[in-house]
Amino acid sequence: xxxxxxxxxxxxxxxxxxxxxxxxxxxxxxxxxxxxxxxxxxxxxxxxxxxxxxxxxxxxxxxxxxxxxxxxxxxxxxxxxxxxxxxxxxxxxxxxxxxxxxxxxxxxxxxxxxxxxxxxxxxxxxxxxxxxxxxxxxxxxxxxxxxxxxxxxxxxxxxxxxxxxxxxxxxxxxxxxxxxxxxxxxxxxxxxxxxxxxxxxxxxxxxxxxxxxxxxxxxxxxxxxxxxxxxxxxxxxxxxxxxxxxxxxxxxxxxxxxxxxxxxxxxxxxxxxxxxxxxxxxxxxxxxxxxxxxxxxxxxxxxxxxxxxxxxxxxxxxxxxxxxx
Ligand SMILES: NC(=O)c1ccc[n+]([C@@H]2O[C@H](COP(=O)([O-])OP(=O)(O)OC[C@H]3O[C@@H](n4cnc5c(N)ncnc54)[C@H](OP(=O)(O)O)[C@@H]3O)[C@@H](O)[C@H]2O)c1
Numbered sequence: 433x434x435x436x437x438x439x440x441x442x443x444x445x446x447x448x449x450x451x452x453x454x455x456x457x458x459x460x461x462x463x464x465x466x467x468x469x470x471x472x473x474x475x476x477x478x479x480x481x482x483x484x485x486x487x488x489x490x491x492x493x494x495x496x497x498x499x500x501x502x503x504x505x506x507x508x509x510x511x512x513x514x515x516x517x518x519x520x521x522x523x524x525x526x527x528x529x530x531x532x533x534x535x536x537x538x539x540x541x542x543x544x545x546x547x548x549x550x551x552x553x554x555x556x557x558x559x560x561x562x563x564x565x566x567x568x569x570x571x572x573x574x575x576x577x578x579x580x581x582x583x584x585x586x587x588x589x590x591x592x593x594x595x596x597x598x599x600x601x602x603x604x605x606x607x608x609x610x611x612x613x614x615x616x617x618x619x620x621x622x623x624x625x626x627x628x629x630x631x632x633x634x635x636x637x638x639x640x641x642x643x644x645x646x647x648x649x650x651x652x653x654x655x656x657x658x659x660x661x662x663x664x665x666x667x668x669x670x671x672x673x674x675x676x677x678x679x680x681x682x683x684x685x686x687x688x689x690x691x692x693x694x695x696x697x698x699x700x701x702x703x704x705x706x707x708x709x710x711x712x713x714x715x716x717x718x719x720x721x722x723x724x725x726x727x728x729x730x731x732x733x734x735x736x737x738x739x740x741x742x743x744x745x746x747x748x749x750x751x752x753x754x755x756x757x
Pocket of ligand 1 (some may be wrong): 471472473474518554555558580581582583584585602603604605608643647648668669670671672673674694695696697744745746748750
C-alpha cells in the first residue's frame with residue numbers, strides 16, 4: 433500500500449507519499465481499499481498539531497474516506513469483503529488502504545455513490561446534529577449560514593432547506609454566494625462587501641435570524657450575534673477564520689438567545705443511537721434527492737498537497753475529493 437505519512441507536526445509540506453507494508457486487520461477491524469477520501473478542515477489542523485485530537489506520530493492523515501472492504505478481521509460479522517463502505521476514523525484516509533475498527537465503518541446503502549460516501553458523514557452529520565438536534569430548528573424559521581459555500585456550510589444549507597427553513601447564505605465572495613443561490617439559498621450576504629447588520633435587518637424585516645450556523649468565528653461573530661432574533665440560537669461550529677470570538681454576555685441576555693456548542697465527534701461517541709438516527713434521516717434525504725455533496729473538484733490522491741493549499745487559501749467551494757485511480 434501507499435499513503436501520505438505525517439512524521440512531524442510541521443504542516444503539509446512535510447507530508448511524504450510512502451510505500452508501507454499492507455497491514456492485516458486484527459480482531460474487530462477491517463481493511464478498506466480506498467476509492468476516494470475527502471478533505472475536511474480538521475485534516476489541515478491535525479498535521480500542524482492544532483486539532484483537539486492529537487494522534488501519535490507517525491500517522492496517515494485523512495479523517496473521511498470510502499471504498500470497498502478487502503479484508504475482515506476476526507469477530508467482524510456485519511461487514512464482508514466487497515461491501516461498499518464509508519469510514520470516519522480521525523486518520524488513515526489519504527492512502528490506498530486503511531485499517532479501521534468495524535464500528536467506525538458505515539455500510540453504504542444501495543444507490544449511494546461511493547464518492548458521495550467519501551464526502552458525506554463528517555459534514556452532513558455535523559450540520560444535522562447542529563441544526564436539528566442542538567438548535568431544534570423548526571420549519572419556517574430563518575437560518576443564517578456563515579461560510580455557506582464551504583464543506584459544513586453547503587451541508588448546513590441543504591439540511592436547513594430540507595427541514596423547511598428559510599436560508600440566508602453568507603460567504604466572502606460573490607462567486608460563493610452564487611453557488612449558494614444555485615443550492616437553494618433564499619437570500620445571500622457577501623460579508624466582505626456588504627454591511628452585515630444592515631443587510632440582515634433588511635432580509636429579515638428587522639427580526640434577525642432565528643438560528644446562526646457559524647464555522648468561521650473571528651470578528652464576524654459579534655456583529656452577527658447582535659443581529660440574532662429573540663430566542664435565537666447561535667451554533668458554535670468552528671473557527672476556520674482563525675480567531676475564537678469573545679462575546680459580551682449582556683447580548684445573550686438582551687435577546688433571550690443561546691450560544692450553543694456543537695462537537696459532532698463526541699456526540700457520535702457519547703450518543704451513538706441519536707447519531708445513528710440522524711445519519712438514517714440523512715440517508716433518506718439523500719435517497720430522495722434533497723441533499724447531495726457539492727464537489728469542488730476530484731483530484732488524484734497524489735495531489736493532496738495542492739488540495740490542502742486550495743483549502744488553506746479559502747478557495748474550496750463544497751468538498752475536495754482525493755481519488756485513487
Ligand atoms: N464542531 C464540529 O463538530 C465540527 C465538525 C466538522 C468541522 N468543524 C469545523 O468547521 C469549520 C469548517 O470546516 P470545513 O471542513 O467546512 O472547512 P471549509 O470547507 O474550508 O470551509 C470553511 C469556510 O470558512 C471560511 N473561512 C474564513 N476564513 C478562512 C480562512 N482563513 N481559511 C479557510 N477558510 C476560511 C471560508 O468561507 P468564506 O471564504 O466564505 O469566508 C470557508 O469556506 C472548521 O473550523 C472545522 O474545524 C467542526
